[in-house]
Amino acid sequence: MDGTIALFLIQDGLTNGAIYALMAVALVLVFAVTRVILIPQGEFVTFGGLSLAALEMGRVPGSVWVLVALAAGAMVMELISARYDLSVRRVGGILARTVLPAGVIAAAVVLLAPLQLGPAVSILLSAALVIPMGPYLYRIAFQPLARASVLVLLIAAVGAHLALTGLGLVFFGAEGYRTAPLIDASVGIGPLFVSAQALLVLAATVALLVLLSLFFSRTLTGKALRASAINQRGARIVGISTSLSGRIAFAMAAAIGVVSAVLIAPLTTLYYDSGFLIGLKGFVAAIIGGLSAYVPAVGAAFALGILESFSSFWASAFKEVIVFMSILPILLWRSLKTPPHEDEEE
Numbered sequence: 625m626d627g628t629i630a631l632f633l634i635q636d637g638l639t640n641g642a643i644y645a646l647m648a649v650a651l652v653l654v655f656a657v658t659r660v661i662l663i664p665q666g667e668f669v670t671f672g673g674l675s676l677a678a679l680e681m682g683r684v685p686g687s688v689w690v691l692v693a694l695a696a697g698a699m700v701m702e703l704i705s706a707r708y709d710l711s712v713r714r715v716g717g718i719l720a721r722t723v724l725p726a727g728v729i730a731a732a733v734v735l736l737a738p739l740q741l742g743p744a745v746s747i748l749l750s751a752a753l754v755i756p757m758g759p760y761l762y763r764i765a766f767q768p769l770a771r772a773s774v775l776v777l778l779i780a781a782v783g784a785h786l787a788l789t790g791l792g793l794v795f796f797g798a799e800g801y802r803t804a805p806l807i808d809a810s811v812g813i814g815p816l817f818v819s820a821q822a823l824l825v826l827a828a829t830v831a832l833l834v835l836l837s838l839f840f841s842r843t844l845t846g847k848a849l850r851a852s853a854i855n856q857r858g859a860r861i862v863g864i865s866t867s868l869s870g871r872i873a874f875a876m877a878a879a880i881g882v883v884s885a886v887l888i889a890p891l892t893t894l895y896y897d898s899g900f901l902i903g904l905k906g907f908v909a910a911i912i913g914g915l916s917a918y919v920p921a922v923g924a925a926f927a928l929g930i931l932e933s934f935s936s937f938w939a940s941a942f943k944e945v946i947v948f949m950s951i952l953p954i955l956l957w958r959s960l961k962t963p964p965h966e967d968e969e970e
Contacts, residue, residue, distance in 0.1 A: 641929025647906020666903025668881025686795025758878030
């Protein structure tokens, strides 16, 4: 291996690591606020990328029907919760909060998709479809289990992942798609010719991480989420709704998934189940980073991307094995360093 090859591998590793960093940040965010290890995070990426590809071709994306199904499920859960105090006004409020927004978004997408109004509109429509899936998913699968153990929440997350993967296969099919690059150019950096799309991935990742940092440090909503992450009981005492915090966290995770999809869909072909592997590598980075701090998770994600890139050069057949085995020494070291303790009762 010479220096030029090493630079190419580092470039690829940084590009992949940027996406894993976004996944890791989303996982840390959701876990900190809700104690949910969000296994379905990759599905937000898949649905966002496949929706964008369908809109570029002038088709109605299958995520329209996924959104409608999730909205109907959220409506049912709300009606069950309010079953002892149902009135016309309350039922109307439940419909306005659940089914109505999804219906408006679905109708807008169905009407606008055949017009092919350009990449900006397609991205906005994809975001409008996928971001509400986060709060709906939280309402259906996790809010009823808010006080359950982390293990129960993990089992629910696995079930949600399997359900969303099945819906993806039903509504998107088994065929893969790739979107057009947002910037179709390349930049010469020494011996390297770096695609503008790869530079956009890095720039957008850094910008999003900075915005998230400002959000948590400067806004009232961000501080409320931090309070919920630090102490849910204390947050409830001072009037912070932990269920609302959970919905906001899931919406932010879905938004991060859409951003990731827009960035990587031009670089790789996405299938209905592609998100699982992407999300799993983000999970590995989050675990290496401690699943509680953003900066270590981001650093671990970039390191993981570079490890994956060099592994694909030296031992491509064992690339995934090497990447996922990298978590074992970290877990062993932490198990020896940290004594066992009981989960905090909420």
